[in-house]
Amino acid sequence: MDLPRTANAVVIGGGVVGCSIAYHLARRGLRDVLLLEREAVGSGTTSKAAGGIRAQFPTETEIRFSLESIGVFERFREEFGVDPGYRKIGYLFLVSEAADLRGFEERIALQRRLGVDVRVITPAEARELVPALRVDDLIAAVWGPNDGLAGPAEVTAGFARRARELGARIVEGAEVTAIEVERGRVQGLRTSRGAVAAPLVINAAGPAAARVGRLVGLDLPVHPRRRHIFFTEPFPEIPGPVPLTNDRASGFYFRKELEQVLLSPGDVQDIGEDLVAPVDWGMVEEAVQKALHRLPILEKARIAGGWAGLRPLTPDDHAIIGPAPGLEGVFLAVGFGGHGFQHSPATGRVVAEWLLDGKPPMDLALFDPGRFRRGALAHDRGPDAE
Template sequence: MSLPAQAEVVVVGGGVMGASIAFHLAEAGVPDVLLVERDTLASGSTSRSAGGVRAQFTDAVNIRLGARSLTAFEGYADRPGGEIDLHQVGYLFLHTDAASWEAAQVAVELQRSLGVPTRALTAGEAAALHPGVVVDDVVGATFHPRDGYCSPENVVHGYARAARAHGATVVTGVEVTGVEVADGEIGAVVTTQGVVRTGTVVCAAGPWSAALGEWAGVSLPVEPLRRQILVTEPLPASLVERFPATSPMTIDAATTFYLHREGPGLLVGMSYAAETPGFHPGVSDAWLPDLMTAMERRAPALLDVGLAHRWAGYYEVTPDHNALIGEAPEASRFLYATGFSGHGFLQGPAVGEVVRDLYLRREPPVDVSSLSADRFARGAVVHEHHLV
């Protein structure tokens, strides 16, 4: 679609955050919502995620955002509408040291107090859920059956389609290159196809958010950090029973090694401690030795399965590895939802509701004041330990 000359709200970024925010604003009756994406919808971090959805966190705000989003994913076919290939096979966290297991049990109690029925399991119970993983060093595990994974691209396109149906304009292939601010008031966004007059900008630009914030005079401490994923060839018949389609998304808490079924194969990934922040395009082999070591310890049978394909994307990382959500006091009105550090896809539905309500100046369904961007200046970092 052509770029309009003006808009009530300009949402920058066509991933899950931008699409969810645009949908929730338009559905609420906000007129002239414009979503601008520099490439194609879901072309950034969203499409390169593992698609995991969960409510297992150690911070109450993250638990609430995850749980509310799970409910939205479960009802996605009705609102906003569409098939997202949701597999609620659960998330299984494996813990191998006493301190980690003690913290996990505290988190389970917090989750349960907030309505998330996570269970604490023995190593044997974990093995029964996922017989393909080795648990001889596991001291305990946690499992929530409503967690799982779905299709990130389908989620984004469903939200964008519904946003259009409610009157929003979605424009792709247009890059925002500046924000005009005068006397603390936003007046316009500058793009590669012209200027759009607006009084409100919502930053949902993922790893590119810092520059957008800088143009508006707002500090958004977000850095890109490459993360890589691989998908195996179809599992041989001898391994299908050990890694069944119903097996949970399984995470080794000590190494962050994780795996879940992906069609006839398995999707596998983990963090790489030596990765440095910055835009490093493409895949690298540097992380493979660490991945193979973790795989040999946790799922050695997979070492003999071939590689079908692999890709790299970016986490949008903040100093405490938690999101930035709020409205900046420096520029009226500049709202932001970024820096999710790997949690963005799974929190997208709830954050769309939150930003909608922040824009409408009403109480959001989850109090996200602890995630404001100025928390670092105040020394009020968020402590979240389930960082996958």
């Protein structure tokens, strides 16, 4: 598609977040919405996600995001004409330490007040859910039966497809290289394929958010950190479906993907500024060690492959959503860490409503772009689950 010369709003980034925003803006009736993607839609960190979806978050705002998003995943096929592969396999956290369990209990009280089905169960009950588990060193497990998974590629494609049908234009292979600002107001941007005049620019650039922020002099604390996922050859000895199971003591998590077992060592690696995340095959050993401790039967399995991706993390593990401080016409939807996929439906809606109604549709102070300057970081981070 040719690059339009003008737009009412330009979304930078065609990951699941940017596509949801473009869809919701178009659905609310905004004309001339343009999404620019430097490579192909969905090819960024969205393509690396494990697809996990949970309502077990530490804050009311995030839990509300989860519940709204889960509702969208449940009816995604009817609304978007794409099967998102949504399945309620549940999330299971394995707990070994009393202090960790106390943290869960506090969060569970809030989650239950908001209507989330989540319970503390015994190690033996965890074993009934996943018979291959070693549980003798656990003190409890936390079980959310309504959590689950869906396909990030399918969901992104669904948002992009409906956005286009509603009139939004999506241009791939167009990298934003400059954003023009005059007297504190955005005028438009320059790309590898030409210039676009626009009064509103939305930074949804995922791991490249800080780089795009620098185009307008913003210092965004979005730090891409590498995480690996490996997968076994078909392994029927652990029959699926199994919950997405997270071993709190080691950070290791696993689930089944068709006949294979997906394993992540739960690593958080700083790989600098170049925004590429090659697989470090040395990480297989760490993943296998952690896996064998929790699932001894995996001794019979063989690793068949793996991938690595970048999670765009912020210092308090909460996203940054809101107008850029000190600039008119720049909006931020970045820093989604390990949960940008699952929160993308709610994110798109609140961003579109905020932009078109001139105010946030709910309390979004948790995501306030100005909070880092005020040093307000004393949040409960909750489990780093994906």
